[in-house]
Amino acid sequence: MLNKRMVSVLLRSLPMLSLLPFSLVCGPAQAAELVVRLGFSSPLSGPQAPAGKDSLNGVQMAIERLNQQGVKVDGKVLRFELLIKDDKANPQTGAVVAKELVDAGVKAVLGPFNSGVALATSKIYNDAGVVSLTVASNPKVTQSALNHVFRIAASDSEMGSKMALYAARNLKLKAVAIVDDGSAYAQGLIEEFQKTVRQNGVQIVYKAAISDKETDFSGVLNNIRAARAEAIFFGGYVSQASGMLKQMQQLGMPTLLLGGDALCSSVMLTQAGTSLGDRTYCVQGGVWLTRVSDGAVFASAYQSKYGSMPDVYAPTFYDGVMLLAQAMKSSNSIDTRNFLPVLARLRYKGITASYEFDAKHDMKESTVTILRFKDGKLAPLSSF
Structure with a gap:
């Protein structure tokens, strides 16, 4: 039986136990988990908010699926987290958001949505070693010198x-x-x-x-x-x-x-x-969503979750998250220096498009509808 002195010692140790890493308290299972933090930048307020929210829904659906699947890298289960930022479709706001996401230690950013914001932020992400997967269509967004920037939709x-x-x-x-x-x-x-x-x-x-x-x-x-x-x-x-x-x-x-x-x-x-x-x-x-079997399945799942059909870029941003996960899995690493070159040469069949990048990181095949x-x-x- 515990005497009063032993109980007192145990009670005093509880705050210290609460500060220990969860893996040390609960055993080795939790230690085999790697957190991958991703960022999201698109307009979530103002006139273009519906487009930004639709894109965000696609990202969140992909992250939920990946976390349910328990994707493994280097023997550890990946848990994806998302840091969401409203860039207001404004280049100046976008630059502030970009620096915040970089400082938060994200591995990659889904976005920006707008060309003006992408032009203002692409060098920020690139110089920080953060991958940017954007649907911005202005041809100037992707340049050979910006090797961390990828366009995952058709260009202008x-x-x-x-x-x-x-x-x-x-x-x-x-x-x-x-x-x-x-x-x-x-x-x-x-x-x-x-x-x-x-x-x-x-x-x-x-x-x-x-x-x-x-x-x-x-x-x-x-x-x-x-x-x-x-x-x-x-x-x-x-x-x-x-x-x-x-x-x-x-x-x-x-x-x-x-x-x-x-x-x-x-x-x-x-x-x-x-x-x-x-x-x-x-x-x-891309090919119109309902004209491909995977698109119809995605549309049905999206409608069940959000109560409406997906709009323009939800499936594209969903694919963007899946692209990143595939690159990490194929490189067996969440280190950008390791998965970036794999992403650049990856071939991946998404919901409405097949993704393969050229030297500027534009899509080699850009079907439009x-x-x-x-x-x-x-x-x-x-x-x-």
Whole structure:
């Protein structure tokens, strides 16, 4: 039996026991676990918040699955943790967020979402030895000197040029207008679109530059109507595109609206309403989710978990986490110096795309899908 002196000694030792590593208190099973901290950077507030939250959902689904699977590296089970940051789609905020994630010791960052933020942060991540997996489409985001930066979606060179080909060959347009919101995203997209439409005999009859805060498009739209443009190619995001569509409806303009992947969002349905009609087209990287078996399974799981269908980039960010896990598993290491070269040469079949990177860490094969809003939903038209 314990005497009073022994009980007293044991009670005094409890605070000390609570400070010991859990593995020493509870045995060797817990010691065989390695924590891998990942970061996430995308807009979680402001007009682009729906896109950021959709992307975050994809990341979290992947992390939950990996933690359930108990992936092992060097004989130890990996436990993935996520540090979430709202970069507000702002390059200055993104730079602050990047430094916070680096200081927190993340191995890799899923994001940024926006080209402007990616251009402001890619060197920060690269210099710190942190891998960045971004969907930012501006071609300047990936450079051979930034070997820690990977683009896991199609670039503007693919999306802008292939939307231009569809406009010329399938829609048989002869005259288009271009509206530029001034963002880094718009810059790359518009450059590729206008180069390719001109090569295919389409005339650009009007160009306008607007602020990304613009809400009154009447002047620009009247000029577009006067120029007899059959379609508007808009380089920008959902909030302005939906406002433009409403004003086009008010003006009685039958003009088509074309855009990049930022417009391939269910948010367009709620914000633009009836003004969408069947005249709005967008282009998205990868094969459309419901056209591949893995995509249908992912969509069903996403809807069960979040109560809605996935939007543009949830499956891509899900794949991004899986890419990292595969690189760590294949290199048998969570040290960036070891898994980075493996990631660079990895071949991985994801939900809607096959991932393999070129020397600049762009995807070697970048299939895109042209979509159209029709009857209250996004309908895939062509993948090439």
